[in-house]
Amino acid sequence: MSQVTTQPNVDQIWDWLDAVPDPEIPVISLVDLGIIRDVAWEGGTLVVIVTPTYSGCPATSVIAMDIETALRDRGISDLKLKTQISPAWTTDWLSQKGRAKLEDYGIAPPQPAGGPDKCPHCGSKDVTRVSQFGSTPCKAHWRCQDCLEPFDYFKCI
C-alpha cells in the first residue's frame, strides 16, 4: 500500500473540475457555472460540495455523474458528493471566464438590470424579450431588433 503520496492537492482537483463541461451549455465548465462550492479532503475521502442551479434542473443528476467520472478517471475512488442548497445558487457565482465564453457562444450573460445589455451576435443594444423562459431553466428567449437573430439570455437570479 503506497497511497499516502498519491493524494492530489485541492488546487489540482479544482483544475480537473474546471475541465468538466456543463452538460447543457458545454462551452462553460462546472466551475465557471459556480455550482462547485467546495473541494476538501476529509481523511482519505474527497468531499465535493455542489449547489444546484434550479430545483428541477434535469441536468443535476448528469452533473453528479460527470463529476464522479472525471475524478475517478484521475484515480480518485473515495469520493463523496454533497448537495448544499443554502446559500442558494446565484448567477453572481458565474466566473468572468464563463461569462465571456457564454457571450462568444451566442448566449447573453446575466445582467443585474434583468435583461441582456446587448445582442451577443452583433452588439446592438436594441433587443427585445420574446419569452421569460427559454430552452433550459436557466435561460430566457430574446431577439435582436437590428440583426433580427433570436438569442438565449442567461437569466439573472
Add this chain to the structure above:
Amino acid sequence: MTREDAFTQFLLQMGDNTLILGHRVSEWCGHAPVLEEDIALANTALDLIGQTQMWLGLAAEVQGDGKSADDLAFLRDAWDFRNVLLVEVPNEDFGRTLMRQFLFDAWHSIQLGRLMKSSDERVAAIAEKASKEVAYHLERSADTVVGLGDGTEESHRRMQEALDYLWPYAGEMFQSDEADAEMVKAGIAPDPASLREEYDTLVSRVLTEATLTIPESRFAHKGGRTGAMHTEHLGHLLTQMQWLQRAYPGAKW
C-alpha cells in the same frame, strides 16, 4: 397532535401543493397556444417538481420510516394528500390555468418569504432556494393575467370567468388548524391567516390593473390541506401520475 405529526403535515402541504400543481401545469406540455408559452409552462412545472423533491424529501426524513420522496409522491392515495383544492382543479383553458397560477404564485411567494425566517434551518434553506424561482413565476403569471385581462373582449371575459370560478378556492390557503398552531409555536411556519392581508393587497393591485373584478363573496371551498375531502379531480389526476409506479412497483430507468 404531536409536534412531529404537525411538522410532517406542514411539509406534506408544501410538497403536495407543488407536486399537484406541477403535474397539472405539465399537462400543457405540447398543447399550449404558442411555443414560447409551452416552454414557459414546462419550465414552471419543472421548478415545482424540483421543489417537491425537497419538501417531500424532508417530509420523509421527518417521518423517519424509511420512505423516500418518490414513495410519498407515487404511493399515497387521494385522502393522504394535503394540497389545497385550488391546485387540483382541472386546467380548462389557458386563461384559467394562468389565473390559477397567479393566485397560487402570489400566496407561494409570500409564504416562502416568511419561511426563509423559519426556526428550522432545513425549511429556511428550501424556502430560500424556492423563493427565487417563485419570484420569477409570479412576475410571469401576473404579467399574463394583466395582458389577458386587459386584452381583447374575449380574453377579458375568459379571465373574469376564470377568476369567478377560482376565487372561492383561494380562501383555503389562509385557513388554520391545530397543526398550524403547533408550527407557529415552534417558530417553523407562520399562521396561514397572517398572510391574508399582504395577499389581498398584492392580488387586488394586479387584478385591478387587469381590469378584473374580485368576487365579493368570501365563501371558501376547503378540505384539501387537512385531507378531510378533496375534489373528485384529484383521484383522476393520481390515476395518471401514479400509474407507472402502481403498475410496475419499484420501476427505475
